[in-house]
Amino acid sequence: MPAVKFIVAHDTGNPESTAQNNVSYYERTNNEAYASAHIFIDDKEIIECIPALTATPEKAWHVRYDRPEDNQLFGVEANDAAIGVEYCYGANINANEAYKRYVWVLAYICHKFQLNPALTICGHFLLDPGRKTDPVSGLRASNRTYEKLLLDVVSEYNSCLNNNEQINMRLIKNNSSNKIYAIGADNKKHWIFNAETFTTGNAMGLWGSWDSITVQNDDSFAEGHMILFVK
Numbered sequence: 001m002p003a004v005k006f007i008v009a010h011d012t013g014n015p016e017s018t019a020q021n022n023v024s025y026y027e028r029t030n031n032e033a034y035a036s037a038h039i040f041i042d043d044k045e046i047i048e049c050i051p052a053l054t055a056t057p058e059k060a061w062h063v064r065y066d067r068p069e070d071n072q073l074f075g076v077e078a079n080d081a082a083i084g085v086e087y088c089y090g091a092n093i094n095a096n097e098a099y100k101r102y103v104w105v106l107a108y109i110c111h112k113f114q115l116n117p118a119l120t121i122c123g124h125f126l127l128d129p130g131r132k133t134d135p136v137s138g139l140r141a142s143n144r145t146y147e148k149l150l151l152d153v154v155s156e157y158n159s160c161l162n163n164n165e166q167i168n169m170r171l172i173k174n175n176s177s178n179k180i181y182a183i184g185a186d187n188k189k190h191w192i193f194n195a196e197t198f199t200t201g202n203a204m205g206l207w208g209s210w211d212s213i214t215v216q217n218d219d220s221f222a223e224g225h226m227i228l229f230v231k
């Protein structure tokens, strides 16, 4: 994909299907189906199905080419210039946790590709009206609105930007708890969930290698935002 110009906010339209359910489906059908999105998010996982954040973004087919709305709004076809992010919802998915991760990822994509979060996030329903209602319907199913989503992403983005905490994080290993955190410029800690998250953050330049971990006793860091790419 040449350049990321905007983000399409989707929901799966399939209540109770998890991020892994969706990604497994696309993996099974990738020889026969074109439809896909880059990232799927539920209450436990943020899964990159098609490269978007961890490598040069590849193309995903998540908006119909025969609709003119993407060209009218952004001057380009969504599939050629937008990252598609899918929100999972349903009775088995904790909406607070899934929504929080959805907001983090949308804000993080804006940060990574230098997009204005107030102007470059677009619901699928605006690009294919009459046929699509996402993510309004999925958000409504978890008692949230599309308008609130946009506001929440902007405030998440702004608070991270103000703290400039996405780059040059230090790695700290706490002596007593044996946990490893990344500490941002604002002296807040960010959880590193597992070895895969660690490797991904390292590849993204967020922090150094295992060798760079400082061991210390101090565990007084405040909790920061969790815009980490959690896999």
Ligand SMILES: [Zn+2]
Binding pocket: 009, 010, 011, 062, 124, 132, 134
């Ligand atoms: Zn959609």
